[in-house]
Amino acid sequence: MDLIKVRDLSFYYDNEKVLNDVNFELKPEEFVILTGENGAAKSTLLKNILGLLSPATGAVEISKTNAKGEPLSIGYVPQNISGFNAGFPSTVQRFVESGRYPRGRWFKKLDDTDREHVKKALESVDMLQHKDKLIGELSGGQKQRISLARVFSMDPDIFILDEPTTGMDIKSRRSFYRLLRHLTNKHGKSILMVTHADSEMEGFYDREVRLIREEGVPWRCFSMTSSSARS
DSSP states (O other): OOSEEEEEEEEEETTEEEEEEEEEEEOTTOEEEEEESTTSOHHHHHHHHHTSSOOSEEEEEEOSBOTTSSBOOEEEEOSSOOOOOTTOOOBHHHHHHGGGSOTTOTTOOOOHHHHHHHHHHHHHTTOGGGTTSBGGGSOHHHHHHHHHHHHHHHOOSEEEEESTTTTOOHHHHHHHHHHHHHHHHHHOOEEEEEOSOTGGGTTTOSEEEEEEEOTTSOTTOEEEEEEEOOO
């Protein structure tokens, strides 16, 4: 079963092709990292997968259900969260709690299960001690962490993460990789993550999908290779 299937996907910015004939899949309980040199259109590929951009050719197929036959859910954290200004009115706690609200029910009363999810999500990114701060008071790295916590609190089937460890030190990054591995091994989650840190992630992920430049074509035209990192 494929949760996400990318087939022969190409994408242009104006007349410049930046993705060419991309093909890969994401399966249940699989941790896939997406890598490539700077300018390799990795974030652009994620946006095509999520429907935020439309491919010029090819298609993205997303399963309607998870491995249990339930409606599939996706959590997405974009790169370099910085849009919260000093006047943003929410506390960290309230922002992460919003990940527990069903679609169309923004003011539901949270129960004990919801609160436990929120607490664990904040603990997972080492932000529980900042739960009463206003978001606008946080650093850029802290905003990135609470955006991750909000997605964790949603408890989606698929996590799509665009360089989520920005602003973390090596100890925090390795703790984060262990958390992601735990989500796949123990909770059946699937992860697609853009990263430049593939060497320090050895042993945590299942497969690497790398965007590479094709020979004899403009440097921003890429295709795919993949390899297994775990037995």
